Amino acid sequence: xxxxxxxxxxxxxxxxxxxxxxxxxxxxxxxxxxxxxxxxxxxxxxxxxxxx
Numbered sequence: 626x627x628x629x630x631x632x633x634x635x636x637x638x639x640x641x642x643x644x645x646x647x648x649x650x651x652x653x654x655x656x657x658x659x660x661x662x663x664x665x666x667x668x669x670x671x672x673x674x675x676x677x
Contacts, residue, residue: 631672639668 645667650660 627676629674629676631670631674633670635668635670637668 643664645664647660649655649663650657
């Protein structure tokens with residue numbers, strides 16, 4: 626089985642994504658190692674297609 630990953634940018638403004646990531650880090654008090662992938666998932670659209 627093969628997988629194709631499509632990674633594209635969302636249409637959200639970067640300031641909104643950065644602000645929400647910073648607010649999440651302050652509100653939940655999580656380390657930056659957790660906030661960075663969450664912020665990337667907010668600004669990137671990732672799709673996986675599985676082929677036989």
